[in-house]
Amino acid sequence: MLEVKNLTKRYGSVAALDSVSLSLARGEFFGLLGPNGAGKTTLMSLVTGIRAADSGEILLGNVPFMPDDIAQRAQLGFVPQSIALYDELSGEENLRLFGGLYGLRGALLRERIAEGLAAAQLEERRHDKVESYSGGMRRRINIVAAILHRPQLLLCDEPTVGVDPQSRNAIFDFLEKLNDEGMTIVYSTHYMEEATRLCSRIGIIDHGKLLALGTLDELLTDLPFSEQIRIARNDSTTPHLAAFERFGKLNTTDDAYVLTPAPELRLSEFFSEAERLGIASRFFNVTRPTLENVFLHLTGKTLRDS
Amino acid sequence: MRTILILLGNEIRRFRSDKTALSLTFLVPFVLIYIFGNVFGVGRPGGPAPTGIPLAVVNQSDSPFGTAVTAALQKEAAFKVITTHKDPAGQEVPLTEARLREMIGGGSIRFGLIFPPDAGGDQLAGLKLKFLNNPRNEIETQTVVGLLQKTIYSSAPQALVVGVQKAAANFIGAESFESFSRSLADAIAGSFGGDPQQVYESIKSGQLNFGGSPTGAASTGVDSFLQSLIKIESEQVGGGKVKSPMATRSVGGWAIMFLLFSLSSSATSLFDEKKAGLFQRLLSAPVRRTHILWSKYLFGMLLGFVQLTALFVAGRLLFGIDILSNFGNLLLICFAASTACVAFGMLLAAIAPSSSAASGLGTLLILIMSAIGGAWFPTSFMPEFVQQLSRLSLVYWAIDGFLKVLWANCTTLELLPTLAVLFGIAAVVNTFSVWRFKRGNIFD
Ligand SMILES: Nc1ncnc2c1ncn2[C@@H]1O[C@H](COP(=O)(O)OP(=O)(O)OP(=O)(O)O)[C@@H](O)[C@H]1O
Numbered sequence: 247m248l249e250v251k252n253l254t255k256r257y258g259s260v261a262a263l264d265s266v267s268l269s270l271a272r273g274e275f276f277g278l279l280g281p282n283g284a285g286k287t288t289l290m291s292l293v294t295g296i297r298a299a300d301s302g303e304i305l306l307g308n309v310p311f312m313p314d315d316i317a318q319r320a321q322l323g324f325v326p327q328s329i330a331l332y333d334e335l336s337g338e339e340n341l342r343l344f345g346g347l348y349g350l351r352g353a354l355l356r357e358r359i360a361e362g363l364a365a366a367q368l369e370e371r372r373h374d375k376v377e378s379y380s381g382g383m384r385r386r387i388n389i390v391a392a393i394l395h396r397p398q399l400l401l402c403d404e405p406t407v408g409v410d411p412q413s414r415n416a417i418f419d420f421l422e423k424l425n426d427e428g429m430t431i432v433y434s435t436h437y438m439e440e441a442t443r444l445c446s447r448i449g450i451i452d453h454g455k456l457l458a459l460g461t462l463d464e465l466l467t468d469l470p471f472s473e474q475i476r477i478a479r480n481d482s483t484t485p486h487l488a489a490f491e492r493f494g495k496l497n498t499t500d501d502a503y504v505l506t507p508a509p510e511l512r513l514s515e516f517f518s519e520a521e522r523l524g525i526a527s528r529f530f531n532v533t534r535p536t537l538e539n540v541f542l543h544l545t546g547k548t549l550r551d552s
Numbered sequence: 553m554r555t556i557l558i559l560l561g562n563e564i565r566r567f568r569s570d571k572t573a574l575s576l577t578f579l580v581p582f583v584l585i586y587i588f589g590n591v592f593g594v595g596r597p598g599g600p601a602p603t604g605i606p607l608a609v610v611n612q613s614d615s616p617f618g619t620a621v622t623a624a625l626q627k628e629a630a631f632k633v634i635t636t637h638k639d640p641a642g643q644e645v646p647l648t649e650a651r652l653r654e655m656i657g658g659g660s661i662r663f664g665l666i667f668p669p670d671a672g673g674d675q676l677a678g679l680k681l682k683f684l685n686n687p688r689n690e691i692e693t694q695t696v697v698g699l700l701q702k703t704i705y706s707s708a709p710q711a712l713v714v715g716v717q718k719a720a721a722n723f724i725g726a727e728s729f730e731s732f733s734r735s736l737a738d739a740i741a742g743s744f745g746g747d748p749q750q751v752y753e754s755i756k757s758g759q760l761n762f763g764g765s766p767t768g769a770a771s772t773g774v775d776s777f778l779q780s781l782i783k784i785e786s787e788q789v790g791g792g793k794v795k796s797p798m799a800t801r802s803v804g805g806w807a808i809m810f811l812l813f814s815l816s817s818s819a820t821s822l823f824d825e826k827k828a829g830l831f832q833r834l835l836s837a838p839v840r841r842t843h844i845l846w847s848k849y850l851f852g853m854l855l856g857f858v859q860l861t862a863l864f865v866a867g868r869l870l871f872g873i874d875i876l877s878n879f880g881n882l883l884l885i886c887f888a889a890s891t892a893c894v895a896f897g898m899l900l901a902a903i904a905p906s907s908s909a910a911s912g913l914g915t916l917l918i919l920i921m922s923a924i925g926g927a928w929f930p931t932s933f934m935p936e937f938v939q940q941l942s943r944l945s946l947v948y949w950a951i952d953g954f955l956k957v958l959w960a961n962c963t964t965l966e967l968l969p970t971l972a973v974l975f976g977i978a979a980v981v982n983t984f985s986v987w988r989f990k991r992g993n994i995f996d
């Protein structure tokens with residue numbers, strides 16, 4: 247569906263995108279996970295033709311993508327990171343505009359608008375001005391405006407920023423439904439939970455470089471460990487840090503010490519040592535690694551820190 | 553094309569939903585034109601007469617000229633002519649020059665006109681008049697001088713013509729004589745065709761020769777000049793064809809200024825759309841930059857056209873301006889003026905780095921262009937070098953067009969040069985703007 251080869255984009259001395267390559271099959275739900283300034287928006291703006299790449303190649307359905315070819319752009323849908331709607335117009339008027347620009351008209355346009363408003367749970371507010379909508383409502387209509395024409399490839403740039411968990415779930419359900427119907431989706435986020443829940447494949451991006459690419463399982467198996475031990479940070483554990491450190495690498499967070507066991511270690515060895523030291527077992531917690539660990543492993547920093 | 557139309561429809565929808573823009577475009581100019589119209593004393597014809605400006609007249613001569621002019625001034629609604637005052641004993645006695653000077657010096661009256669003993673006595677030597685004033689502001693004097701000119705044209709053409717230059721020079725002073733001659737030349741050229749500059753030269757050199765006038769209405773020689781002049785008063789200031797000369801003059805100027813304001817504010821909305829990320833969204837759809845620019849441009853032209861037309865209709869309702877007898881040409885000039893004004897708005901959006909910079913720069917430029925372009929008071933009242941600068945302002949050409957259409961009732965052919973200038977301004981400015989838009993970052 248989409249193939250990107252060695253895509254590079256610089257802003258002055260900043261390499262916003264540095265030789266990124268990836269390939270998406272039709273029907274994939276692809277997550278682009280990266281912190282602020284990673285280059286997520288830049289990648290989307292190149293794929294949607296808003297900006298031109300400095301070098302590299304984009305293929306859309308095996309055809310070279312020409313930003314000037316507006317027929318090709320009609321196959322794409324783009325949910326911008328900012329809420330790009332005409333505030334002074336109603337939700338329905340906005341949808342009519344964007345649907346119309348993608349060539350929809352008449353009964354089909356009306357039908358798609360009705361579907362979209364229903365999916366966004368905004369039927370009752372359809373005639374109200376967008377400026378009177380809540381943040382979550384705007385986010386929802388922001389997405390609907392991009393899918394009225396049923397694009398083959400939908401690019402969502404952090405579409406749930408500032409949305410409460412309930413609306414967020416509604417948006418997820420909506421996108422999953424579209425994906426089930428065959429729409430290929432690229433979804434950028436800096437929330438690993440979103441990528442974990444939604445995406446069949448995930449690319450991790452930082453400083454313009456695509457650092458890893460694969461399914462969640464693939465990314466996790468690439469880690470040099472398969473579990474960690476969280477140790478509560480309190481008066482009974484803190485005196486024994488030296489003892490813990492013999493079992494692996496110890497990191498300190500706000501409320502806990504996180505032990506990444508050395509590869510050859512068996513957990514039972516650690517727990518018998520803890521018992522010998524007289525530390526209650528409730529202070530220990532074995533956790534499975536997450537995307538956060540993958541990111542930390544790849545970049546040496548957490549998603550939140552960066 | 554469909555894309556442009558969809559975007560254009562969107563602009564119109566946005567405009568309709570924006571109450572501020574709506575009232576700034578139609579209501580505010582309407583109200584202001586009404587107010588200014590009345591300030592400048594152009595009340596509805598047949599309606600209540602505007603309050604007279606007090607004007608003291610001392611007639612020391614016994615020539616028919618003085619009497620004729622005084623009588624005409626008394627008839628003129630714009631003036632309240634005062635010829636007597638109460639002496640210490642409470643008796644109404646005729647004003648004397650000494651008493652008049654006292655009154656003007658003391659500020660109890662601001663304008664006075666004196667016909668000296670030899671006024672109009674020796675026709676070859678020209679008319680002699682003294683105009684005393686103590687005005688509150690320059691515009692007031694200009695207005696009074698303009699009204700005096702008008703009254704004198706219509707009351708004593710013969711006397712005026714014979715000694716036109718000397719009279720004028722004495723009457724309004726050497727400086728103002730310059731502008732006097734210009735107004736005269738403009739008026740003549742406006743009515744009968746010909747190049748105002750050429751007519752002006754003729755008047756100045758005393759040749760009174762309009763050779764080369766394309767209409768052939770005025771041949772050469774003093775006789776034809778006399779005829780021309782009599783015609784002037786009957787056609788323009790004598791209450792003939794132009795129903796509300798002052799309003800006709802001012803409404804076009806004000807309208808064009810308001811148009812510039814509304815178009816520059818609609819063009820600066822580009823920045824708001826940029827900020828909201830709307831251009832990114834539009835450009836990710838099957839929409840080109842040129843589509844966006846065209847839709848803005850067409851919307852501006854439409855808005856300008858509707859606004860100008862609406863304001864002229866307002867001018868008709870408020871002041872009885874005759875817009876119907878040359879309606880086709882009025883629409884043409886409105887169209888050309890809108891085209892040039894939108895170009896100005898787009899230029900602002902193209903060169904300014906932000907919305908606030910654009911509106912600041914816009915306000916400054918609009919006020920300057922309106923002032924020197926003659927939107928506030930006729931350019932003929934301005935110093936020579938400002939009059940030269942006027943021609944650089946699109947306001948000047950728009951007003952020139954309005955006056956040609958409404959005042960001189962010209963034909964489309966006669967209007968062509970003005971239309972060409974306005975379209976030319978639009979073309980040049982647009983070329984520059986498009987070049988700037990290509991290099992600028994409004995779409996990034
Ligand atoms: N228009 C621009 N001019 C200059 N630099 C830019 C521009 N847009 C982006 N950048 C830079 O390019 C880099 C990547 O930015 P980008 O917007 O793609 O990041 P992002 O992953 O979308 O971040 P976020 O999560 O904050 O949206 C950043 O260093 C940013 O400062």
Ligand SMILES: [Mg+2]
Nearest residue numbers: 286287327403
């Ligand atoms: Mg971004």
